[in-house]
Amino acid sequence: MMAEYPPFLNFYLAALFYLLLSPLFGPRLRFLLPLVPLLSLGQLIILSPDASWSWQLASLSMEWLRVDKLSLLFGYLFHLAAFIGFVYALHVKDTLQQVSALLYAGSALGAVFSGDLLSLFLFWEMMAVSSSGLVFARQTQTARGAGIRYLIVQVLSGVLLLSGALVQFQQTGTLRFDAMQADGIAGGLILFAFGIKCAFPLLHNWLVDAYPESTASGTLFLSAFTTKVAVYALARGFAGTELLVYIGAIMTCFPIFYAVIENDLRRVLAYSLINQLGFMVCGVGLGTALALNGAVAHAFADVIFKGLLFMSMGAVLHRVGHTLGSDLGGLHKTMPKSTLLCIIGAGSISAFPLFSGFVTKSMIMSAMIEAGHDWLWLALLFASAGVFHHAGIKIPFFAFFAHDRGLRPKEAPVHMLFAMSMSAFLCLLIGMFPQLLYRLLPWQMNYWPYDLTHTLTQLQLLFFSALAFVWLNKQGIYPPELRSVNLDSDWLYRKYLPNMARWLWSVREFTQPGIARVQSVILRPFSHQSGLTAFDTSQLLLKLLLGLAILIGIGLLSSDLFN
Amino acid sequence: MSGFFDKANHIKWILRSFYGLCVLLLVLDFLLHRHHYLQIEKIPAFYPLFGFVACVTLVVVAKWMRRLLKRDEDYYDG
Numbered sequence A: 001m002m003a004e005y006p007p008f009l010n011f012y013l014a015a016l017f018y019l020l021l022s023p024l025f026g027p028r029l030r031f032l033l034p035l036v037p038l039l040s041l042g043q044l045i046i047l048s049p050d051a052s053w054s055w056q057l058a059s060l061s062m063e064w065l066r067v068d069k070l071s072l073l074f075g076y077l078f079h080l081a082a083f084i085g086f087v088y089a090l091h092v093k094d095t096l097q098q099v100s101a102l103l104y105a106g107s108a109l110g111a112v113f114s115g116d117l118l119s120l121f122l123f124w125e126m127m128a129v130s131s132s133g134l135v136f137a138r139q140t141q142t143a144r145g146a147g148i149r150y151l152i153v154q155v156l157s158g159v160l161l162l163s164g165a166l167v168q169f170q171q172t173g174t175l176r177f178d179a180m181q182a183d184g185i186a187g188g189l190i191l192f193a194f195g196i197k198c199a200f201p202l203l204h205n206w207l208v209d210a211y212p213e214s215t216a217s218g219t220l221f222l223s224a225f226t227t228k229v230a231v232y233a234l235a236r237g238f239a240g241t242e243l244l245v246y247i248g249a250i251m252t253c254f255p256i257f258y259a260v261i262e263n264d265l266r267r268v269l270a271y272s273l274i275n276q277l278g279f280m281v282c283g284v285g286l287g288t289a290l291a292l293n294g295a296v297a298h299a300f301a302d303v304i305f306k307g308l309l310f311m312s313m314g315a316v317l318h319r320v321g322h323t324l325g326s327d328l329g330g331l332h333k334t335m336p337k338s339t340l341l342c343i344i345g346a347g348s349i350s351a352f353p354l355f356s357g358f359v360t361k362s363m364i365m366s367a368m369i370e371a372g373h374d375w376l377w378l379a380l381l382f383a384s385a386g387v388f389h390h391a392g393i394k395i396p397f398f399a400f401f402a403h404d405r406g407l408r409p410k411e412a413p414v415h416m417l418f419a420m421s422m423s424a425f426l427c428l429l430i431g432m433f434p435q436l437l438y439r440l441l442p443w444q445m446n447y448w449p450y451d452l453t454h455t456l457t458q459l460q461l462l463f464f465s466a467l468a469f470v471w472l473n474k475q476g477i478y479p480p481e482l483r484s485v486n487l488d489s490d491w492l493y494r495k496y497l498p499n500m501a502r503w504l505w506s507v508r509e510f511t512q513p514g515i516a517r518v519q520s521v522i523l524r525p526f527s528h529q530s531g532l533t534a535f536d537t538s539q540l541l542l543k544l545l546l547g548l549a550i551l552i553g554i555g556l557l558s559s560d561l562f563n
Numbered sequence B: 001m002s003g004f005f006d007k008a009n010h011i012k013w014i015l016r017s018f019y020g021l022c023v024l025l026l027v028l029d030f031l032l033h034r035h036h037y038l039q040i041e042k043i044p045a046f047y048p049l050f051g052f053v054a055c056v057t058l059v060v061v062a063k064w065m066r067r068l069l070k071r072d073e074d075y076y077d078g
Helices: A008-032 A035-046 A069-088 A095-112 A117-136 A141-172 A185-197 A205-213 A216-237 A243-261 A265-286 A289-320 A336-349 A356-370 A374-400 A414-432 A452-475 A491-530 A534-562 B008-031 B046-069
Strands: A052-057 A060-066
Touching (some): A035 A069, A060 A117, A069 A095, A069 A216, A095 A117, A095 A216, A117 A141, A117 A185, A141 A185, A141 A205, A185 A216, A205 A216, A216 A265, A243 A265, A265 A289, A289 A336, A289 A374, A289 A414, A336 A356, A336 A374, A336 A414, A356 A374, A356 A414, A356 A452, A374 B046, A452 B008, A452 B046
Antiparallel strands (some): A052 A060
16 A cells, blocks of 8 residues: 555655755745644554564664554654644744754654664664754754753763664564563663663753753754653563662652752753653553553653643743743733643643543552552652642743733744644643543553542642642742752763863873973883883873773673673 | 732632632542542541642752752853
8 A cells, every 4th residue: 555654754755855945935835844744644544553664684674664552652642743843833934943853753753663673773863863953953052062962962872772772683683672671781771772861860961951942842842752752662662660660750759859949941841841751651660551551641641731831931932032930920911821821731730630641640640559669659649749839830820920020022923822722622632531542542451530539639639739839938938939050960971070171181281291200211211212202102001001901891891791 | 811910809819719629628538438549548638738748848858959959050151
C-alpha cells in the first residue's frame, strides 16, 4: 500500500521543501505548516497495524517502522503536539525555527517508530541537533551559552546510546530494541543515555538551563518531544526495573523546592516538568499494566497541559518581553483569556478532578499502593501537593494577579489563543471522558478514576494545600519573588570546573620559571645528546607518564568491570 | 472584569467562600465513608492535614534552601 512508510518522512520532506521554497515565497509559507502534522496524522491513521519498513545493511537490519499500540499512542500524541505547536508559532517568520521544529517533530516520530537501536540512535542525535536550533533561535548571549551546553549533553546521551547498542550487538548479535536488563554493560549504558534525556536527578540540568532560554514557541516544542521520547524508550526498554521507582520518586520531590524559589516562571515550569516526569518514571519502574498505562497516559496528558502552561507564559513573554515573577502581576486585567486558559492548564497539572492530570496521575498513585511502596507513595503524595503549590497556584498567581505592576499588555494574538484553547479543550475532554484516552492505552486494564474516595481525598489534599498558600502569604512567610540565580548541579560545570582550570593555570604560570630551572638541571644530560631542549624533553616525559597513568587506570577499571 | 480583583470586598468574599469549601471538605471526611488502602490513611482528616503540612514544609525548606543557594542574577556571567 502507498501509505506504508514511516511518518517522519512527511516532516523531513516538509522541512526540505520549506528550505527550498522559502526563498521563493518568503515567510508566507509558514501558514501551510499546521497542515503538515494534519496530513501526516491522516497517513498514520490509515497505516495498517502490521505495517513495517526496514533496510538490510550487510548483517545489520534497520527497522524504520514498527507499529504497535505503544508506538502508535506516542505517534498520535506527537502529531497533536506538532499541530498545536505550529498553530501557536504562526507569528514566527524565522526559517531556522520553522525548519528546526519540523525536523525535531519528525525525529521524535522517527524515534518512537524505530524498531532497532541504530535507527533510534540516528533519530536521537537528529533530535539533539534540530532542537538546539530552537534554543539558539532566541539569539541572545544567554541562549547561545545554554544552547551549547544543551547540545553537548544531548550529543553525549547519543554517544552513550550508540556505545550501549554496539555492546549489545557484540554480545547478542542483534540490534533490536526490546525489553532489556539494566544490570549488564549494554543495558547500563543505554539506561544512562535514556536517563539523560529523561532528566534523571543530577543529569537534569540541561532542561532547566536551556528550555526557558528558548523562544515562546520554541519552548513549547521542546517541552513536548525530547523527554517524552525518553519516557517512551524507558517504557519499551526498562519496564519493571525497580531502580526506576526510586529515581522517579526523587524526581517528583526535589524540583518542587527549586520551583518555589525560582523567579523566572518558565524555569518554574521546567522544574515542574521534571516533577511530572518523575511520576512517569515511577510508573515505568513499577511495570504493572496499570502503572505502565499510567506512565504513558500521564505523558500524553502532560504534553498537553504542560504545553498549555508554557504557551500561556509564552504569550506573556511575547507581550511583556520577560517572564520574571518579580516584575509581573495584574496581567489578568488586559489578558483575561490567557489568564483563564492558564488556569485550566494549572488545574490539569494539579490533577483537579475533571481535569486531565487527575485521570492519568491517579493510575500511577494506585499502582504504587498496589505494589506496596507505602513510603514512596507518601513521597508522591507530597509531590502532588507541591505541584499544586508551585505550578497550580504560583504560575497564574504571580503572572496574572498578585501585585499590579501597572503593566497593560495587549491580549495574546488570536492564533496563540486558538492553540491554547485547543489544548485547554483537550485537558477538559480527557478529564471528563477518560475512556477516550484509556481506549488508546497499550496494556489491558480495568480502571476507573472517579470514585468517592479518590475524588474526595484529592479535593481535600488540593484545597488544604491552597489553604497553606493563603496562610503563608497572610503570615508573610511566603518567599517573595526575587531576581536571582539558584545554584543547581550545573554549578559544577559552569563555575567549579572553569574556576579550577583558571586556578591550575595560575599555579602553572607562577611556578613555571622554578620548574624550568629544576628541569634544566635534571635533564641536561639527556638533552645534550638528543639535541632537544630541556623543556621539550620534560614535556615528552610528562606526556609519557600521563599516557601510562591513563592506561593503568583503564586497565584497573576494566579488570574491575569484567571480573 | 478588569477591576474585580482590586476591590478588597471581592477578595474578602472569594476567601470566605474558599474557607467555607475547606470546612465542608473537612466535615465530609467524617460524614462519608472513604475507602482505606493503607494504615496511615485511617488518621482522621489525613488528606487535609497532609496537604497543609506538606505545603508549609515545602515552603519553609525552600526558604532555607534559598539562603544557601541564592546568588546574584549575573552570577554565571561574571
